[in-house]
Amino acid sequence: MNTRSHRSRQAALLALNVVLALIILVPFFWMVSVSLKPAAEPFSIPARLWPENPTFDNYITAFRPEFRTYFMNSVIVSLSTVIITVSLALLAAYAFTRTHVRLLIIAMTLVIVTQMFPASAIIIPIYKMMKGANLLNTYTSLILAYVTVTLPVAIWMLRGFMANLPLTLEEAAAIDGAGPFRTFFEIIVPLCRPGIVATAVFVLIVTWQEFLFALSFTSTKEMRTLPVGVNDFIGQYGIRYGELMASSVMISMPVVAVFFFLQRQFVAGLTAGAVKG
Amino acid sequence: MILASVTLSSVSKFWGSFVAVEKISLAMADGEFIVLLGPSGCGKSTTMRMIAGLDDPSAGEIRIDDRVVNDLPPGKRDLAMVFQNYGLYPHMTVADNIGYPLKVAGVNREERERQVRAAAERVELGGLLERKPGQLSGGQRQRVALGRAIVRTPKLFLMDEPLSNLDAKLRVYMRAELKHLQRDLGTTTIYVTHDQVEAMTLADRVAVMANGKLQQVGTPLDIYNTPANVFVAGFLGNPPMNLLPIAIADGRVQDSELTLAAPAGVNGAITVGQRPEDMRLSETDAGNMAGEVYTTELLGDSTLVTVKVGKNLVAVKTDKNTKVHMGENVGIRFDPKHLHFFDTTSGTRVAFDASR
Secondary structure, three states, rough: OHHHHHHHHHHHHHHHHHHHHHHHHHHHHHHHHHHHOOOOOOOOOOOOOOOOOOOHHHHHHHHHHHHHHHHHHHHHHHHHHOOOOOOHHHHHHHHHHHHOOOOHHHHHHHHHHHHHHOOHHHHHHHHHHHHHOOOOHHHHHHHHHHHHHHHHHHHHHHHHHHHHHHHHHHHHHHHOOOOHHHHHHHHHHHHHHHHHHHHHHHHHHHHHOOHHHHHOOOOOHHHHHHHHHHHHHEEOEEEEEHHHHHHHHHHHHHHHHHHHHHHHHHHHHHHHOOOOO | OOOOOOEEEEEEEEOOOOOEEEEEEEEEEEOEEEEEHHHHHHHHHHHHHHHHHHOOOOOOEEEEEEEEEEEEHHHHHHHHEEEEEEEOOOOOOOOHHHHHHHHHHOHHHHHHHHHHHHHHOOOHHHHHHOOHHOOOOOHHHHHHHHHHOOOOOOOOOEEEEOOOOOOOHHHHHHHHHHHHHHHHOOEEEEEEEEHHHHHHOOOOOEEEEEOOEEEEEHHHHHHHHHHOEEEHHHHHOOOEEEEEHHHHHHHHEEOOOOEEEOOOOOOEEEEEOOOOHHHHEEEOOOOOOEEEEEEEOOOOOEEEEEEEEEOEEEEEOOOEEEEEEEEEEEEEEEEHHEEEEEEEOOOOOOEEOOOO
């Protein structure tokens, strides 16, 4: 390839990257901007990119006692889901990776089939089950529903990761006298760390932002999670954009922080299964 | 010293209709260094993996000492194994890698540290105990694998091509070291390789395998001097034995470029063999056969002359100062004391009366 066409190709790629970044970042920027505008400003004409008189008033209003309850609910539900899903997925993925039993291989494929149904299609049967089990308006109902939704993907993510671990390590452990559980906890799990991080972040994001189940299964303010809670600012007669956006910023922060600290491991975990090392 | 004998009785391994190992019977004595030698895919690694307990035999019986171990998990067989790609735990330090078998066995920390240090000294890894395998060279990783194998003084060592990932120079060095270590410890060792030099230099006895079958078992000198069949004759030696198909009837070699007094009692389709170093070049009319020089290669200590005789290429190892040129006609003379005869159909060695 000659240098000129190479350079124009580079330029085109750069332009494409900039456009993509803008598409993703502009709404985010707008959210932060609106959250800092005083109540009168969001719809002032001409519209301003950045508030004329930035203020944290919206944050102070948004950070009300209810917000703190919602936040705690979200943390409890999300973390429980992450822990349960990742633990179960690790065990299942290992079993699926090292098996040659045909029935399990079929089961592995069936796991993916569960992903074919949209949440709105499964929510009514799950709702009826939760009602039957007397679990509505509890953390358990949400955690169970979230584990159901995230577990199949988590199993497949971890399986891709484990399939790439050399079999020799498990054989070496067997020779060294370690039984299957010891091998799993002392050899397999530590080596899967990047995969575990990637899977955990994925599960966290899915559950942290989940709206439909949370709205349907919780009926009191005490049980609400953050995505449902921000709806408080959408009233019958108007939407309080400033507080809504301030809440949204605060909701995003934990996920952004997690991503910021774990992004290298996250990317390593996602790409691990893709290329033979 | 704790040693083990290993006995295989008609051990076979099939995967579906594919026969990886067919009815192997082999007895290994206490303290012996035995090498399973063969080309890739001959079943030697599978045989070792069955002894280790990593693969289950489809038929037959494996005994360690007098105990049948077919159903015993690898960890209960009191053996250590060194893998071709080392099989080190990448998330553990060198010390933890070497100490892992002890940790599993429930040895307490102090005792573990003492034994790990002793094993590390022995394989010359003293200063590297806190490193991770990723920070080590190939040779050092191999030493860690060896350290992990010797740390708990097992009854039996299994080594699956342990040197084949090392570069040529290091391989020669580690080979000597391995031999020394094994003699020193006196532990029964089974070693798998496709490299005949490793087999010849390391083994007390070599077991040559091909196509899942045992071809010959014997001391390195035995299998080199008296190969049991055409395969062994053609596999060992560099270059391997010259093998020429001939027909013998009525005690005479029929229609051949070869002038040879047929030995008594040898008849039919025969393959005659002789090693390149046992042959001599001669005048065209003074040898057992004659042909045109195909190539000459100076090897340093000798010259390898390849001669085209009829359709066959015959290698002759001669003095390094031999002056023959490509295209020249030469004769080749056999050493009658070192002739080998094989049945061409079955490939097996034919006994004959050499006194004639």
